[in-house]
Amino acid sequence: MLAAAILIPPTSLASQSALQDSSQTSAPQVEPSTPNRKPQKVYHIGGDVKAPRVISSFQPSLDEEQIRQLSAGKKVAKTGSTVVGIIVGEDGTVWSAKVLESFNRDLDAKAIDAVKQWKFEPALKKGVPVAVELAVKVDFHLYK
DSSP states (O other), X not given: OEEEEEEOOSSTTTTOSOOOOTTOSOOOEEOOSSTXXXXXXXXXXXTTEEOOEXXXXXXXXXXXXXXXXXXXXXXXXXXXXXXXXXXXXXXXXXXXXXXXXXXXXXXXXXXXXHHTTOXXXXXXXXXXXEEEXXXXXXXXXXXX
C-alpha cells in the first residue's frame, strides 16, 4: 500500500538558489493554464505576501502493478520525498508544477498529477490575491 503525506514548507523554494526578495515589484511573468487570461506577476512568500492555504489536496495513487514493481526493486527506497515547485494562481489553482527534487523517477509524474489537483485560498499581497511560486513536498511511504 502507498501512503503520501503532503507538506508545504514554510519558505518558498527554500532549497533553491534563485530566491528573490518579495518586496521587489518585478517578478517573473507566467502564462496561466486557463485560456484568455493575461500573464501576471508571480511573487515569493514573505514580507507583505502571505502564503496560500490548502483547501483541498489529493494524494498520489499507484496501481497494483506499480506497487509490485516498486516492492520488487532491491535498490529502491521504500520511503522518500519528491519536492515539486508550483505556481499557485490568484484564483487558487495550481498553474504549473515541476519536479525540483526527485525521490523516484517512476513516482515523479504521480506527485505532479496529484499536486495539480490541489486547491488553495490564494496568496495575498496587501489583501489582494496574487500568484506565488513555492515548493511542496510529497512524501511516499510504501507499506507491505
